[in-house]
Amino acid sequence: MSNIVVKEEVKLPALPNTVLPAIEELTAALGIPREVLASQEEIEYAWRDLPRELREIPGDLRGELIARMCVAVSAGLFDGAMNYGWNAAILQLRQKIRNFGLAVVAQILRSDFEEKHLLELQDSRLLDLCLKLNIVDEDGFFFLDQCREVRNNFSAAHPTMGKVNDREFTAFLNRCVRYALADSSSPKGVDIGAFISAVKGPRFNDHQCRIWVRRLTETHDAQRQMLVNMVHGVYCDPATPEPARLNAIDLCSDLSGAFTASIRSDLINSHSDYVAKGLEEKHAASLQFFEKLGFLGLLNESEQHVVFSRAIERLWNAHNGMNNFYNEPPFAERLLEISQQGAVPETIQNSFVQTVVCCRIGNGYGVSNAAVPYYDEMIKSFSPREVATLINKAVDRSSTLGRRVEGGGNCRRNLKAVLELIDAASVPSTVKPEFDRLVR
Structure with a gap:
């Protein structure tokens, strides 16, 4: 059950009658026009809208800078208020990077990255890094970068190009809150070196696997995508020992339900690279990787054909080999698992149907x-095209299935049991007469 975040309403005191008149008295005393500062109406509207934005900021982030911002708004100093709000947002983004892990950031950037480097980052480069780490998304980066430009040109941080009114200030604050201050949580980076070392190490126990799955789940999408692709590479490397390959599959199996379109795309691209470069061992291992994760449907039909063809051939060899009654089950189970990942390619349907049905009706020994x-289970899932193939093969004396049926005995009786598994609605009209005859 997810935790419900209750937003705390913020009630600001009413502006005292002395504040707004004091602004007029001050400008008059200095001999400057009242219009050079925010008008009374602008101050009142900005003060009225302020609680709505403050409500979105977690209580632990409403610190000194936010208090100063509120004081500046009450006096109509929107340029100063913008600077305080922006500084609060920058401090929070820096903290999120610390939470992510400076050592992990260094691994990603492939350069030293310590506290001093973080503090020395200009705001523009800080935003770039937050985007790279997925601390802010593309929308957040766009709007915060706009805020950075506004802050540099219209706030009290530098000589200004002009003034902002209450609505412009509120929009500025809304973006700082929404994309930097509203969420105090942040993803935690995964130590890449430790992760790969663990995957390539001894076989995971359940506790280890859960820990790494949790860490991968807690990190941001971009790093998770990179690490999953690295794990795929470890699995496909011919030099990888079997415990490491099993570790890789365990991790990806537990995470596969949350694989984004980008992660799947990366895996397909890596797989295609093995094909393009003629890396046959890696290609074969990659096919097995996709099969074990139930992702065969992501591959093109020719790739799927190869996987089905090998599984069918192995089942048929087991069926025709010694001790077939004991050896068939694991090969039959594997073919079922593959067939449940998507439609059987048309190029292999004939072989698939004939092999499954021949094994089901048995040979002269049972x-x-x-x-x-x-x-x-496979027969119940036959498509109308596969049902038609079954009927045509059963009445074709030149086919293996047809010869077994023609031989009578248990094979013919077992075929009738097979046909009873098929829904009549799945039988094409072109083979309906033969289907009825075989059932009788």
Whole structure:
């Protein structure tokens, strides 16, 4: 159950009757026009809208700078208030980078990055880094960068190009709050070196796996994307020992439900690179990686054909080999798992249907009872095209399936049980007469 964040209403005191008249008295005493400062109406509207923005700032972030900002607003010093609000936003962004981990930032930037480097960053480069670390998204970067320009040209930080009114100040503050101050949480970076070392180390226990999955979940999307792609590379490297490959699959299996479109795209690009460069061992391992994660549907039909073809061939060899009744189940289970990841490619459907049905009806010695549930599950999922292939093969004496059916006995009786698994609505009209005859 997720925690509900209750926003604390902020009630500011009413502006005393002495504040606004005092501004007029001050300008008169200095001999300057009242219009050079914010008007009474602008001050009143800005003060009225201020609580709505303050409500979005967590209590622990409403510190000295926010207090000074409020005082500046009450006096109509919007340029000073903007500077205080911007400084509060910058301090919070720096803290989020600290929370992410300065050592991890150094790994990502591939250069030294310590506290002094963080403090020396100009605001523009700080925003660039926050975008790179996904501390702010692209929208946040765009609007905060606009605020930076406004602050540099219209706040009390530098000689100004002009004045801002209450609405411009409120919009400025809204963006600082929304994209920097409203959320006190921040992602935690993953130590890349420690992570890869752990993956390549001894086999994970459940506790280790959960810890790393949690860390990957807590980091930002861009780093998670990079680390998943690195894990894919570890899995596909022929020099990787089996414990490390199993670690890689365990991590990705637990995270796969949260894979973004960008992560999937990166995996496909890496897989395609192996094909383009002729790295056959890595390509074969990558196919297995996609299969184990249930991502075969992301590959093109020719790639899927290869995976199905190998699985079908191995099942058929087990069926025709010694002790087939004992050896078939794991190969049947694997083919079922693959078939559940998407439609069987048309180029391999004939072989798929004939192999599954031949194994299901058995040979002259019987069937592998332990494998029957897997066969039945696949047959129930046959598409109309696959049902038509089944019927056509069953009546074709030149096919392996047809010869077994023609031989009668258990094979013919088992075929009838197979046909009873198929919904009549899935039987194409072109083979309906033969289907009815076989059922009878």
